[in-house]
Amino acid sequence: MSKLKVTVWNEFRHEIYDESIRKIYPNGIHGAIADFLNKEDGIEAGTATLDEPQHGLTDDVLNSTDVLLWWGHIAHHEVSDDIVEKVFNRVVIDGMGLIVLHSGHYSKIFQKLMGTTCSLKWREIGEKERLWIVAPAHPIAEGLNEYIELPHEEMYGEYFDIPAPESLVFVSWFAGGEVFRSGCCYTRGMGKIFYFRPGHESLPTYYNTDIQKVIVNAIKWAAPKKHPKITYDHVPVPLENISEWKSGNNE
Amino acid sequence: MSKLKVTVWNEFRHEIYDESIRKIYPNGIHGAIADFLNKEDGIEAGTATLDEPQHGLTDDVLNSTDVLLWWGHIAHHEVSDDIVEKVFNRVVIDGMGLIVLHSGHYSKIFQKLMGTTCSLKWREIGEKERLWIVAPAHPIAEGLNEYIELPHEEMYGEYFDIPAPESLVFVSWFAGGEVFRSGCCYTRGMGKIFYFRPGHESLPTYYNTDIQKVIVNAIKWAAPKKHPKITYDHVPVPLENISEWKSGNNE
């Protein structure tokens, strides 16, 4: 079986401009994620970042990507609408999987696919988070324990302005008093989308092996299948031999 | 109880340029719909059309509209992005209801709220349609029979590229061999959206009393409630008295 081609997209600004963050992710968040993905047998992961030409998402890259991961935060507005449109089409028409991470909730592509503002509450004091599994039969929960505990994370709190997920896999508990729908599955056209909450830039969350397992599971879940070839628009000839409509006076 | 303020928006082009269509809807599709709505006790319906200034959707009109109906077909691209943005915000942030009719599936506002292409199959031979109720307990099905029969309609067929509806109320059968998810409920932010398939411009569908009943039911279902006031963004102070996070090394 050929490997799943994964592209890890990262804004890659925090790591450049902030030394304390660079210390945690010396090769960027994308580098850290691609590293553990490339240790998986069935996955071959590359990276792309905002400041590369076409944000690293050339047609060649996009068209050979099975699943795209997206981490962005302070520069969502710098992502070109053209690239967003291309990613959208790859997901909805071709069935490329998309995994949106943490502050990617405010990315253009996620907002465009959700049809909502994707707003939420946040607080950055590094409090404890627990991601409880509320859909244990879901493939994204495979091999995990009942909950994942992160000793320190940024808090995201409800109301999270997203459409009700098709499957809700994780609900987070935060020490400070909030909850959050942290693992949310969607289908848009031929493509599958997973939003996964954790992953603040100032914390070593992507080194947590449970978090890594979730991302690997989500990639397998979101990987494109050989979907039925859909035809749209005009169907000139009735598929059935029908006489009913002939009696009408409107044709 | 004060009346629900409904605005019926119509592209209003077919009726002007095509005499055979004008004969069916002499006051426009919007006129025909507003007429039967204004016979309802709890509803006060106005209209708005594409060629009015701001497409008839001034801030005053939009801000006083509880539920907006949308019929468009050949001029979707002429609807200004500014107005689309305003309608979007009224739905998602303020909770205005939105009912998208027939060829409105390809309108900018519906595509923006769905996050998909909203493509479908179609055939225009005036064949028989039957809208079967698959959610009889839903308020939009109140007072109907098991199915609604339309002797002649344009066919819309699957695959209809929409997110799976939160509630699927109607599934259409067409004489020519297709099916279609014809009554689809969504929530986006504070707003409720109902897509309702029938209503081809060349057919007297909006005079059918069952179709009228569905639209009235949908308006009542989509009408805004006094929703909780949501706060977003920074929550500086932890809501709980927590000590856990203090042991961390990231603050």
Next chain:
Amino acid sequence: MSKLKVTVWNEFRHEIYDESIRKIYPNGIHGAIADFLNKEDGIEAGTATLDEPQHGLTDDVLNSTDVLLWWGHIAHHEVSDDIVEKVFNRVVIDGMGLIVLHSGHYSKIFQKLMGTTCSLKWREIGEKERLWIVAPAHPIAEGLNEYIELPHEEMYGEYFDIPAPESLVFVSWFAGGEVFRSGCCYTRGMGKIFYFRPGHESLPTYYNTDIQKVIVNAIKWAAPKKHPKITYDHVPVPLENISEWKSGNNE
């Protein structure tokens, strides 16, 4: 408009055998709930309890009930299967609403309607609960704040073994580290069902005005509509004039 007929069913054992609980609910949990319901203009509430003949749910009572509330805990097994069957039929076939409260999650009727074990975690130390609204556009959330805070409640924790709710309205946060899907909407046949978590017998939860508001909203949401009259079983005559099947060799 005639009033909604509500019947509040309670096991009514704790209040009899335990003085500390009787002090909180001197007229039983059912009495406390019926009291605030009867202050609502559109509601007329009666009560029924386990130890009455037929558990107080005679055919007369059931057939005139629009919405049934159910509180049970230590005597679920004493509820007769016949009554459970009658309640089931009233919900699924006739469309009576059903609101299942707190420890009612383990009642025979809830298990039968869910098709799962309805198991969960619990801890009884009176910790703080916060019910966050995750579906602010839902009618059950009308008029509330962003969350409801209960200073002391029994904890219920995930995984809660229920089918994924059709609408998830509340997610609870507990001080001790758990979350719970606390407000869950379902449709079964013609009937609507709402599970609402709070309401431990040793705590004055049903005197909380937000909790009361949720229950009133839920009653209005679950109240039966005039649903389409459904026919089942044999449809001898094809509804269409079809010739296709005649060519077959299997008739």
Next chain:
Amino acid sequence: MSKLKVTVWNEFRHEIYDESIRKIYPNGIHGAIADFLNKEDGIEAGTATLDEPQHGLTDDVLNSTDVLLWWGHIAHHEVSDDIVEKVFNRVVIDGMGLIVLHSGHYSKIFQKLMGTTCSLKWREIGEKERLWIVAPAHPIAEGLNEYIELPHEEMYGEYFDIPAPESLVFVSWFAGGEVFRSGCCYTRGMGKIFYFRPGHESLPTYYNTDIQKVIVNAIKWAAPKKHPKITYDHVPVPLENISEWKSGNNE
């Protein structure tokens, strides 16, 4: 990778008592299904029938079954409640997949898992059926065309009294004027359930290669994963170090 263990359960009465049906399925419907399943690389299929001891579903058989297929029709009431309970527990607690075929909609196990009557309309004139795919990104639709056409089938029509499916994969069109939700996915506890409509005993439906492909896809989809080990009931020690609840007066 070890093979998926599939057990095909069949009532196996029509084939014995009716020669015309025996001609179509000389080894029983279960035999025909097991035959094509055993040609798949990753599947090992056995059979079980009503009149075997314990209906062929001994503990040994059940405990080693990954996915159970269920075909029944005229003898649902002869299936012992004990066996139904065992199958239920295998699905909900252990995560065994269950695929319910055609007239199995009225089986005890399906009704128990759905929590509804599972009633529907039917007509037996061998009319044409078309199963349209309405969820092309779903793994059960992999490798199919836009629709499956069966020249002759029994008609099943809406309203089908089931909970709204978590994923609706197929909607059937029937020549006689009805539609039906023909491919419905559910999760109950750790287990996945797929209802698939076609397969009348008097027609050679299970020899259709598209129908076979759907069943194979559904088996792969429903196969148990290594789900998180869930703990229920009493959690005596608070998971967090909390002080909040101590101030309460109810402990």
